[in-house]
Amino acid sequence: MPAPTQFLSYIDSHADAFIQRLADAVAIPSISGDASHRKDVFAMADWLNSQLTQLGVTTQLVDLGRHTMDGEDLPLPPAILGRIGNDKEKKTVLIYGHFDVQPANKSDGWDTEPFKLMINKETGQLIGRGSSDDKGPILGWLNVLQYHHENKLPLPVNIVFCFEGMEESGSEGLDELVVRESKKGGFFDGVDCVCISDNYWLNTRTPALTYGLRGLSYYKVTVSGPGRDLHSGVFGRTVHEPMTDLINILSTLVSSQGDILIKGVDEMVPRADEEEKAIYAGLNYNISDIEEAAGASIALSDDKVSVLMGRMREPSLSIHGIEGAFSAAGAKTVIPAKVSGKFSIRLVPPQTPDAVDPLVIEHLNNAFAKLGSKNILSVENLHGGKPWMADHRHWNFEAAKKATKAVYGQDPDLTREGGSIPVTLTFAESLGVNVLLLPMGRGDDGAHSTNEKLDRSNFIEGSKLLGTYLYELAAISK
Amino acid sequence: MPAPTQFLSYIDSHADAFIQRLADAVAIPSISGDASHRKDVFAMADWLNSQLTQLGVTTQLVDLGRHTMDGEDLPLPPAILGRIGNDKEKKTVLIYGHFDVQPANKSDGWDTEPFKLMINKETGQLIGRGSSDDKGPILGWLNVLQYHHENKLPLPVNIVFCFEGMEESGSEGLDELVVRESKKGGFFDGVDCVCISDNYWLNTRTPALTYGLRGLSYYKVTVSGPGRDLHSGVFGRTVHEPMTDLINILSTLVSSQGDILIKGVDEMVPRADEEEKAIYAGLNYNISDIEEAAGASIALSDDKVSVLMGRMREPSLSIHGIEGAFSAAGAKTVIPAKVSGKFSIRLVPPQTPDAVDPLVIEHLNNAFAKLGSKNILSVENLHGGKPWMADHRHWNFEAAKKATKAVYGQDPDLTREGGSIPVTLTFAESLGVNVLLLPMGRGDDGAHSTNEKLDRSNFIEGSKLLGTYLYELAAISK
Numbered sequence: 001m002p003a004p005t006q007f008l009s010y011i012d013s014h015a016d017a018f019i020q021r022l023a024d025a026v027a028i029p030s031i032s033g034d035a036s037h038r039k040d041v042f043a044m045a046d047w048l049n050s051q052l053t054q055l056g057v058t059t060q061l062v063d064l065g066r067h068t069m070d071g072e073d074l075p076l077p078p079a080i081l082g083r084i085g086n087d088k089e090k091k092t093v094l095i096y097g098h099f100d101v102q103p104a105n106k107s108d109g110w111d112t113e114p115f116k117l118m119i120n121k122e123t124g125q126l127i128g129r130g131s132s133d134d135k136g137p138i139l140g141w142l143n144v145l146q147y148h149h150e151n152k153l154p155l156p157v158n159i160v161f162c163f164e165g166m167e168e169s170g171s172e173g174l175d176e177l178v179v180r181e182s183k184k185g186g187f188f189d190g191v192d193c194v195c196i197s198d199n200y201w202l203n204t205r206t207p208a209l210t211y212g213l214r215g216l217s218y219y220k221v222t223v224s225g226p227g228r229d230l231h232s233g234v235f236g237r238t239v240h241e242p243m244t245d246l247i248n249i250l251s252t253l254v255s256s257q258g259d260i261l262i263k264g265v266d267e268m269v270p271r272a273d274e275e276e277k278a279i280y281a282g283l284n285y286n287i288s289d290i291e292e293a294a295g296a297s298i299a300l301s302d303d304k305v306s307v308l309m310g311r312m313r314e315p316s317l318s319i320h321g322i323e324g325a326f327s328a329a330g331a332k333t334v335i336p337a338k339v340s341g342k343f344s345i346r347l348v349p350p351q352t353p354d355a356v357d358p359l360v361i362e363h364l365n366n367a368f369a370k371l372g373s374k375n376i377l378s379v380e381n382l383h384g385g386k387p388w389m390a391d392h393r394h395w396n397f398e399a400a401k402k403a404t405k406a407v408y409g410q411d412p413d414l415t416r417e418g419g420s421i422p423v424t425l426t427f428a429e430s431l432g433v434n435v436l437l438l439p440m441g442r443g444d445d446g447a448h449s450t451n452e453k454l455d456r457s458n459f460i461e462g463s464k465l466l467g468t469y470l471y472e473l474a475a476i477s478k
Numbered sequence: 479m480p481a482p483t484q485f486l487s488y489i490d491s492h493a494d495a496f497i498q499r500l501a502d503a504v505a506i507p508s509i510s511g512d513a514s515h516r517k518d519v520f521a522m523a524d525w526l527n528s529q530l531t532q533l534g535v536t537t538q539l540v541d542l543g544r545h546t547m548d549g550e551d552l553p554l555p556p557a558i559l560g561r562i563g564n565d566k567e568k569k570t571v572l573i574y575g576h577f578d579v580q581p582a583n584k585s586d587g588w589d590t591e592p593f594k595l596m597i598n599k600e601t602g603q604l605i606g607r608g609s610s611d612d613k614g615p616i617l618g619w620l621n622v623l624q625y626h627h628e629n630k631l632p633l634p635v636n637i638v639f640c641f642e643g644m645e646e647s648g649s650e651g652l653d654e655l656v657v658r659e660s661k662k663g664g665f666f667d668g669v670d671c672v673c674i675s676d677n678y679w680l681n682t683r684t685p686a687l688t689y690g691l692r693g694l695s696y697y698k699v700t701v702s703g704p705g706r707d708l709h710s711g712v713f714g715r716t717v718h719e720p721m722t723d724l725i726n727i728l729s730t731l732v733s734s735q736g737d738i739l740i741k742g743v744d745e746m747v748p749r750a751d752e753e754e755k756a757i758y759a760g761l762n763y764n765i766s767d768i769e770e771a772a773g774a775s776i777a778l779s780d781d782k783v784s785v786l787m788g789r790m791r792e793p794s795l796s797i798h799g800i801e802g803a804f805s806a807a808g809a810k811t812v813i814p815a816k817v818s819g820k821f822s823i824r825l826v827p828p829q830t831p832d833a834v835d836p837l838v839i840e841h842l843n844n845a846f847a848k849l850g851s852k853n854i855l856s857v858e859n860l861h862g863g864k865p866w867m868a869d870h871r872h873w874n875f876e877a878a879k880k881a882t883k884a885v886y887g888q889d890p891d892l893t894r895e896g897g898s899i900p901v902t903l904t905f906a907e908s909l910g911v912n913v914l915l916l917p918m919g920r921g922d923d924g925a926h927s928t929n930e931k932l933d934r935s936n937f938i939e940g941s942k943l944l945g946t947y948l949y950e951l952a953a954i955s956k
Contacts, residue, residue: 033808070807109706170809200712214711218809227773228587231926233692233897234678236794236824237736238768238785239776243797244732251729254722256849258715290716295705295815298717298852307716316714318813319721321804326820328801329548330511331696331860333822334926335796337773342804344811346714371734374776382809419711448709448812 002406003468010147011467015460018143019126021051022459023117025099025135026128032077032100032169035069041077041165044099048138048163049080055145057082057161064166064173076173077165081187084145085158091473092158094191094431096423097138097198098167101130102448109450124456132454133447137197137440137466138163140459144467156474160191167198167423170383175426182430192478193396194427194435197466201442202415204292206284207404207465209397210437212312212416213424215347215387217356220323221249221364224338225375232333240373242339243325249367249377250341254317258300258310260345262363265315268351272309280308283413293444312416315351319343342382346418353384385422394434399472406472407465438469480884481946488625489941493934496621497604499529500937501595503577503613504606510555510578510647513547519555519643522577526616526641527558533623535560535639542644542651554651555643559665562623563636569951570636572669572909574901575616575676576645579608580926587928602934610932611925615675615918615944616641618937622945634952638669645676645901648861653904660908670956671874672905672913675944679920680893682770684762685882685943687875688915690790690894691902693825693865695834698801699727699842702816703853710811718851720817721803727845727855728819732795736778736788738823740841743793746829750787758786761891771922790894793829797821820860824896831862863900872912877950884950885943916947 011018030044031037045061052059061078068074077100085092104114112118117128126136141161148155166172181187201208223242230239252261260266272280287304290311291297301307310316323340326332345356361379368377391397392414404412417437428435440462446452489496508522509515523539530537539556546552555578563570582592590596595606604614619639626633644650659665679686701720708717730739738744750758765782768789769775779785788794801818804810823834839857846855869875870892882890895915906913918940924930 216711216811218811220809225772225774225776228924228927228929230772231897232794232796232798232822233694233824233895234789234921235768235772236692236796236896237788237792238778238896239772239774240734240778241736241796243799244736245734247725247728247797248734250725256718256723256726256851258719290713294703294708294713294717296703296717296852298703300716300718310715311712314715316710316716318710318714318719318811319725319803320710320810320812321721321814322800323805323807325797325805326799326801327803327805331698331820331822332798333694333696333796334798336799342809344710344809346711373734374774417711418714418716419709443712446706449706451706 003471007147007467008464011143011460011463018139018459018463019119019456021142022126022131022136022139025139026117026130027115029115030100030165031103032166034103035072035074038074041100045078045080045165048099051142052080052082052161055142055149057084057145062177064177067172079174079177080161080163082161085155087158090157091192092160092190093470093473094160094162094188094194094427095141096162096194096196096427098134098164099138100165100168101133102168104129111451125453126456126459127451127453129452131452132441132445133452134167134198136454136459140197140440140463140466143463144470147467156471160188171423174423178423178426179430188431191431191433193433194431195438195469196421196424196435197438197440198421199417199419199437199439200445200447201439202283202285202413203289204442204444206410206413207408208413208415208439209392209400209404210415210417210439211392211397212389213387214418214420215351215353215385216344216420217347217353217384218344218382219360220340220342220380220382221246222338222340222378223375226335226337229337230335232335235335240375241335242375243336245368245371245373245375246322246339246341248371249364250319250343252367253319253343258316260315260317262359264359265345265356268355269314269348272313277305280305283308283415289443311418313348315348316346316418317343346420347387349387349389352386353381357381385420386425388425388428390428390435395476395478396434396436399476400436400438400469402472403465403468406468407461438466481949485625485945486942489621489938493938496617496937496941497597497934499620500604500609500614500617503617504595504608505593507593508578508643509581510644512581513550513552516552519578523556523558523643526577529620530558530560530639533620533627535562535623540655542655545650557652557655558639558641560639561637563633565636568635569670570638570668571948571951572638572640572666572672572905573619574640574672574674574905576612576642577616578643578646579611580646582607589929603931604934604937605929605931607930609930610919610923611930612645612676614932614937618675618918618941618944621941622948625945634949638666649901652901656901656904657908666909669909669911671911672909673916673947674899674902674913675916675918676899677895677897677915677917678923678925679917680761680763680891681767682920682922684888684891685886686891686893686917687870687878687882688893688895688917689870689875690867691865691898692896693829693831693863694822694898695825695831695862696822696860697838698818698820698858698860699724700816700818700856701853704813704815707815708813710813713813718853719813720853721814723846723849723851723853724800724817724819726849727842728797728821730845731797731821736794738793738795740837742837743823743834746833747792747826750791755783758783761786761893767921789896791826793826794824794896795821824898825865827865827867830864831859835859863898864903866903866906868906868913873954873956874912874914877954878914878916878947880950881943881946884946885939
C-alpha cells in the first residue's frame, strides 16, 4: 500500500504554504536553555498545540513541573500529547519531536537573523534556527495531517504524538512522563512502534535510517584554590594556579588523534570484525563529505571506514570549554580563582555512564594527585544517557525502507549516529517496541551551529516520506 | 629637614574631609577598559584637574588622540600635566599617578557597591574601586598640596605632575608623551627624580620602597580548524578538535610548581647568590602573609625565600583563559571551531619581550607539530614591556627611607614587585633619572579584584609620608 498519488501531489502543490508555516514556527525563539526565552518555549507549545487541534488531533498539554536553571526557578514547558485515530484494526505509531531550539544570536556568526527564516531561492536552503532541528520534521508531520484533514481522509494508522520543549536542555521531566504513560492504561499503551525524526542523513545525497545512537556522559571538573581572582604580577610564581592545574589534567584525557587516554574507556568497546567493517565500507560516504560538513580538511584519517567507525561505533571525548577563566577578547592578566573544565564522552554499547564514571573520576584524581598541587579538585557528572541500538531488520524499519525507495528512488543508508537523543532509549525500554529514527535533514544542516538550514527538497520530499512511511507501515506484516 | 609638625597634625585633623574627597573620586566610575565608561574617565580628568588648579597647580590637559577598543573608535582621555613651584634652588620631582580604574560590578562578588566608598569604622577599611589603585595615592598628593596652599607655605621642592587615564588599559599614548616632554625644553625637562605611588607594601605591617618591577609579554595562541562550531555527537572522533590541540600545547608551558617549561626562559635569569638570598630572608614577610592575601594555603613552597624570589626576581607564566570556547554555565556539547589561549610571562632582567618571544613561538610551534594535527596554529604577542630595576642606594630612595622612618618609626622593606608598570621604565629611560616607587597601600588591598580597599591609616599616614618625603628630598645631598 504505497501512499496515494494525490497525497504526493498535494505536498508539492502546497509547498509554499508549508514553508510559510515553517517560517512562522522559526519566528518563535523557543530556546529552552535560556531563562529569558522560557516564555517563547511556552508560546511555541501553544502554537503547535493550536496547529495540531486544527488538523483534528486531540491533545493535552502536560505540566511537567518546575526546575532550576542558572539559579532561577522556572516552570518547565508542557509536553504535548496528542492522538488521532483509534481504530483497533490499525497499527498505532508513536511520533516524537521537540519544539525547543538551541540558542542563536546573529553575533555568533550567522549571516542572517537566526529567527527569521531566510529562503535562498538559488540554493533552495531554508535558513533559520530550528529549521532542521527539529521544527522542520515536526512540520513535516503537520503537512501529512493537513492532507488527510482537508480531504477528510482517514490516516492509514493511528498516531500518538509526544512533543516536548526541553530536548536541547536535557529533556527534563520527559523520562518520567514516558515511563508513566507507557504503563497499562497510559496514553502510550497499545503503541506498536515509534518513529523519531530528529537526526540527519550521513551525507547530502542519500536518505538514511538510523538504528543506533551514542550515549553521553558530561563532566565538569573544577580546580579551586585562591579565595578570589589574583593579579598575575603579584601572585605569579608564588601560588599554585588553578588554570595551570586544570589545563594539565584536561591534557591527559584525549589525544589529538581522538584516542581516549582514560584507561579502560576505549578498551570497553569490542573491536569491529571484518564483517562489521564491511557495513561502514558500503555506506555512501566519503572523507570529503565529512570535511565539507566540518568546513575544513581536518578528518582524523584518510580511511573512510576508520572515520565512520569513529563517529558511529566508537566513543569520543570532546573538551567543550572552561567556565570561570578569562574568556573575553583582550589581554587580562588575571589568575582565575576557580575554573571548571567541561568535557563529555559519547558512549557506545556496552558503555554506560555508570560504567564509565568511576574510570573518569579515578583518572582525574590520579592526574591531579601527580601534580602535587595544593589546590582543590572536584568532579561532577552534569548529565548522562546510555547509548541505544535497534534491530534494523524489524518491520518498522522495513516500512521506512520501502517508503524511502518509493519517494527517493534509492535505498537508505543504515546508520548509527554519533549524537545522543536520550528519549529514544526511554521509549525503547518503556514500551518494549521498535524505535526508528527517520531523519529529514542532511548531514550539513548545521544543527546547534550557525546558519542552521533545511533544504527545501528535504522538507518537501521529507514530508512525502513521512506520509508514505505511514502507508507502508499500515501495509506491512507484523 | 623633617616635615613641620603642623603639617602632620593638619593631615590628622583633616582626615574626615580627605576621606570625603576620596569618596567623591571613587564615585566617578572611570573605567578605561570599558567603552561605555569612557565619558567617566573624562569626567574624572576634569574633577582632578579642578582639584589641582584650586590647590595652586598650573595644569594643562594634553589630548592623546583616539584609539580603537572592542571595535569602537574612541577619544583617549587626556593626560594631566601640572607644575607647582619653579625655584631653581630646589630639586624638582616628577610625580606620576593614574585616575582610571579597573572594571567592577557588584555582581562580580563585591560585598558593597564598588563605586560608593564604604567606610568600615570597625576595621578602618575604605572600600571601593580605585580606593587603593590609584585614587588614594593621587589624593595623598592633593592632601599635601592642600596644607601648603591653605597655609600659604611654599613646597620644599618643585613638583611636576603627570597623571594619566589609561593605565589600566595599556597606558595608550603615554609613552610618546613622556618621551617628547622629557627632551630639552619639554615639560619634564629639569626633573631630578621621579616618584610613583601605584603599588603596595609586601605585607600588611611594613612600609616598603620598591626598586624593581617585572616586565610582561602577553601571548594569544590560536588553534583553528572547522569552518564553524561543530556538534560533538556528529563530529566527535572524526575530526581534529581545536580545543584538544590547544589544551595540549598550553599544558606544555608551565608546571604546577610554577617552573616555566619553555626552553631557555627560566635559564635566561642568573641564579641568586647567597648574598641576594639574604635580602629576601630579611624582608618582613611570611608564607602566611601571601596565603592570607591569596585567600588560601596554596603557596608554592614552605620556604619564604623561595616564594619571595618567585614573585620578585624570577619570571612567571600564568594561563589566563581561553577565548572562543564554551565558557558559560551549563553543559553545551560543542566542538568550538576556533579557540585562543591567553597566557603571559612576567619578565625579570635581563629578559625582554624581544628576547623571550622567539623562544615562546618556537616552543609552541614544536609542541603543536608533535600533535600531528591538521588544525592551524597561530601565535600573537598582544603586548609587552621590559622589566625595570633602580638603584635603591640613590638619594631619592634615601629620602624616602628617612621619611618612612619618620612617619612609621621603622625602616621600609626594600622590595621588587611582581607586577608591571611599564611607564616606570619609560620615565627612567627618557629622563635618565632615578625612579622611586613609594607605595601607600597594603599587600591585601585587592587592586584589580573585588572589595578593593585602602586602610584609613594607610591613607592618612601615607599622606604624611608623601609630604615628609618631599621635605627629606629637599634636605638630602644630591
